[in-house]
Amino acid sequence: MKETFGEYIKRLRTENELTLTQLAAKLDLDSANLSKIENNKREFDEKRLELLANVFNLDLAKLRTEFFSDIIAKKIYDNNCDSETLILAEQKVEYLKSKNLTTI
Amino acid sequence: MKETFGEYIKRLRTENELTLTQLAAKLDLDSANLSKIENNKREFDEKRLELLANVFNLDLAKLRTEFFSDIIAKKIYDNNCDSETLILAEQKVEYLKSKNLTTI
């Protein structure tokens, strides 16, 4: 079963026997805020992905996939989007690629 | 072939022979900003979806699907996310549903 990005960080942290304070320091983050991230009450900031990958020796590309899939899942979930949304999104990605569009 | 949400609005507008100014007024929006939306230089604001549906007599649910798929597609595209991202996202949506999680 999948987990949220916050739960993923928490698992990494506990498996590596780090306290919130210890990991927060490595991520240049307040431990209280890291707690919120782990409990899905704040978002992890994209700019810390590389740092996170280094701390736990993770593949950055995979971590990015975890991260962005999480953001997308939350958007779908929070807005009660129907099952077609992701299918349509995939088509639109292809369209954007084909047009080489510069979006906002 | 799919189109962006902005292009979709532009098509609706021109097919219905409205000027930017005319449609912008109906959407309570500055025509200059509507132009930017149509040209993928600004985002359409979710709060105007219902208004848009009314103006062109569209199904709001379908319009929402168009809208959110667009946002997701742009995120994927802008961040060069790999093809697994959407698959993972779908799994995470199921996970969120199963846990009835309240996200941010």
Next chain:
DNA sequence: TTTGACTTGTCATTTTTTGACAAAAATACA
């Protein structure tokens, strides 16, 4: 009951988004 680990609440600051307007560019058309 003290200590360390974690959680929650709050708020000023920073960052991002939005609305609004001016002006330039493109288009239509007499």
Next chain:
DNA sequence: TGTATTTTTGTCAAAAAATGACAAGTCAAA
């Protein structure tokens, strides 16, 4: 042509959202 209309682009103050920081709370183990 010249002029009116439409569309696009640039800019910026104001509004909204995200972030960092810190205080104070709970909880569990020693």
